[in-house]
Amino acid sequence: xxxxxxxxxxxxxxxxxxxxxxxxxxxxxxxxxxxxxxxxxxxxxxxxxxxxxxxxxxxxxxxxxxxxxxxxxxxxxxxxxxxxxxxxxxxxxxxxxxxxxxxxxxxxxxxxxxxxxxxxxxxxxxxxxxxxxxxxxxxxxxxxxxxxxxxxxxxxxxxxxxxxxxxxxxxxxxxxxxxxxxxxxxxxxxxxxxxxxxxxxxxxxxxxxxxxxxxxxxxxxxxxxxxxxxxxxxxxxxxxxxxxxxxxxxxxxxxxxxxxxxxxxxxxxxxxxxxxxxxxxxxxxxxxxxxxxxxxxxxxxxxxxxxxxxxxxxxxxxxxxxxxxxxxxxxxxxxxxxxxxxxxxxxxxxxxxxxxxxxxxxxxxxxxxxxxxxxxxxxxxxxxxxxxxxxxxxxxxxxxxx
Numbered sequence: 013x014x015x016x017x018x019x020x021x022x023x024x025x026x027x028x029x030x031x032x033x034x035x036x037x038x039x040x041x042x043x044x045x046x047x048x049x050x051x052x053x054x055x056x057x058x059x060x061x062x063x064x065x066x067x068x069x070x071x072x073x074x075x076x077x078x079x080x081x082x083x084x085x086x087x088x089x090x091x092x093x094x095x096x097x098x099x100x101x102x103x104x105x106x107x108x109x110x111x112x113x114x115x116x117x118x119x120x121x122x123x124x125x126x127x128x129x130x131x132x133x134x135x136x137x138x139x140x141x142x143x144x145x146x147x148x149x150x151x152x153x154x155x156x157x158x159x160x161x162x163x164x165x166x167x168x169x170x171x172x173x174x175x176x177x178x179x180x181x182x183x184x185x186x187x188x189x190x191x192x193x194x195x196x197x198x199x200x201x202x203x204x205x206x207x208x209x210x211x212x213x214x215x216x217x218x219x220x221x222x223x224x225x226x227x228x229x230x231x232x233x234x235x236x237x238x239x240x241x242x243x244x245x246x247x248x249x250x251x252x253x254x255x256x257x258x259x260x261x262x263x264x265x266x267x268x269x270x271x272x273x274x275x276x277x278x279x280x281x282x283x284x285x286x287x288x289x290x291x292x293x294x295x296x297x298x299x300x301x302x303x304x305x306x307x308x309x310x311x312x313x314x315x316x317x318x319x320x321x322x323x324x325x326x327x328x329x330x331x332x333x334x335x336x337x338x339x340x341x342x343x344x345x346x347x348x349x350x351x352x353x354x355x356x357x358x359x360x361x362x363x364x365x366x367x368x369x370x371x372x373x374x375x376x377x378x379x380x381x382x383x384x385x386x387x388x389x390x391x392x393x394x395x396x397x398x399x400x401x402x403x404x405x406x407x408x409x410x411x412x413x414x
Contacts, residue, residue: 048076048116055103055110065106072099093124097137104140108148114141115163122171131168138164234336235260235299256299263295284312285320286347289327293345296331303342304331310349319408322384323347323356326392329377330358330404338362338402351410358404364396381406 056069079092100117103110114137121133141160239257286308293304315323327345334343340362348355381392381404390408 044116044119047119048113049073051113051116052076052110055107055113058107058109062106065103068099068103068106069110072096072103075099090124093120096120097133101140104144108145111141111144111160112163114138114160115167118164118167119171119174122168122175130171134164134168233264234332235295236264238335239299260295260299285315285323286312288320288324289345289347292324292328292331293343296335296343300335302334302340305342305344307344307346308348309346313349313354313410315354315408318388319354322388322390322408323354323406325384326356326381326404326406327358329381333377333402334358334360334362338364340401353407353409355408356406359401361401364398364400364402366398367394367396 052069052073056066075092075096097117100110100113103113117137118134121137122130124130125133138160142157145160146157236257239260286306290306293306296302297304331343331345334340338360340360343358343360343362346355346357346359348357378392378394385392385406385408388408390406393405394402395405396402
């Protein structure tokens with residue numbers, strides 16, 4: 013490898029080290045470069061008496077360094093290695109001291125060639141090194157044979173270990189890339205979830221405001237309208253009529269402010285649910301003359317504010333229908349407490365209607381009742397028939413109380 017980068021980039025037959033390779037790989041790369049330069053320098057110094065040796069050694073060094081230039085242009089490492097090996101062969105023919113440069117070339121073969129080709133090239137280089145040592149007349153033939161053989165084995169083993177380390181590093185990089193992508197996808201999913209939760213919250217808030225407006229403001233306006241119509245028909249005491257209209261409008265204004273502030277209904281201020289229902293019935297009785305009765309069964313339980321508000325709103329909505337559509341003479345509201353539930357019944361003797369013909373959804377008022385109770389785990393049941401009055405039953409499970 014040249015410059016710590018070129019050999020990896022020039023490889024065609026094996027995976028190259030990824031960017032940010034581990035320190036041990038970088039140390040091995042630098043060690044291989046240092047080994048090549050050191051062995052080449054030793055051979056050049058020992059053969060300094062020959063100008064041809066020095067020129068050829070300098071050309072070999074320059075070609076080795078040129079690997080960086082080839083790597084940056086995506087050139088194939090096999091060509092660069094072939095020229096480098098040819099230069100080494102020429103040096104070995106001129107001086108036996110360059111035989112030991114084969115150790116560095118063993119590493120390059122395993123870096124740049126497939127495993128089978130690297131083994132074959134290593135065997136050929138070992139044979140050339142042994143033949144050159146013997147051919148130049150070595151004083152120790154045994155060392156001339158065993159030295160290159162052991163060198164080839166050590167270099168081959170080290171190169172294979174290096175290759176495995178590179179694979180492990182690449183696998184870690186690939187895993188890190190996958191984890192980064194998964195983390196990015198998770199963040200995107202979380203952002204989408206936050207957006208959906210925000211939209212869901214906004215939708216729920218709009219639904220809540222719509223229910224509260226229907227159960228308070230719309231009923232108040234209906235009361236004012238009925239009072240005005242009654243005054244126009246009867247021509248009675250104008251001051252008294254205006255006083256009742258003024259009182260209804262005042263209550264409606266208070267409710268409007270509390271709807272905006274999302275507070276408890278004003279009827280529940282400083283009064284339990286039963287007292288609040290009594291106030292609503294008193295107003296109904298005073299505005300319409302309907303005989304309105306409240307019954308409380310069982311021992312009253314301390315309910316959460318949300319339960320009180322939900323039951324009061326259901327009663328207001330049901331009584332608004334009595335006021336506007338039922339033409340009833342009598343209505344009875346029953347608030348019943350049981351160990352496992354609280355129940356509110358609103359029963360009138362009015363005109364009634366065909367529940368099946370009205371559909372499962374009913375009007376907005378019935379839909380608002382059902383949605384409001386469903387949010388708290390409760391339910392609303394409506395029973396009615398033409399000419400037979402209407403009964404609305406709302407239940408909330410006490411077992412769900414916090």
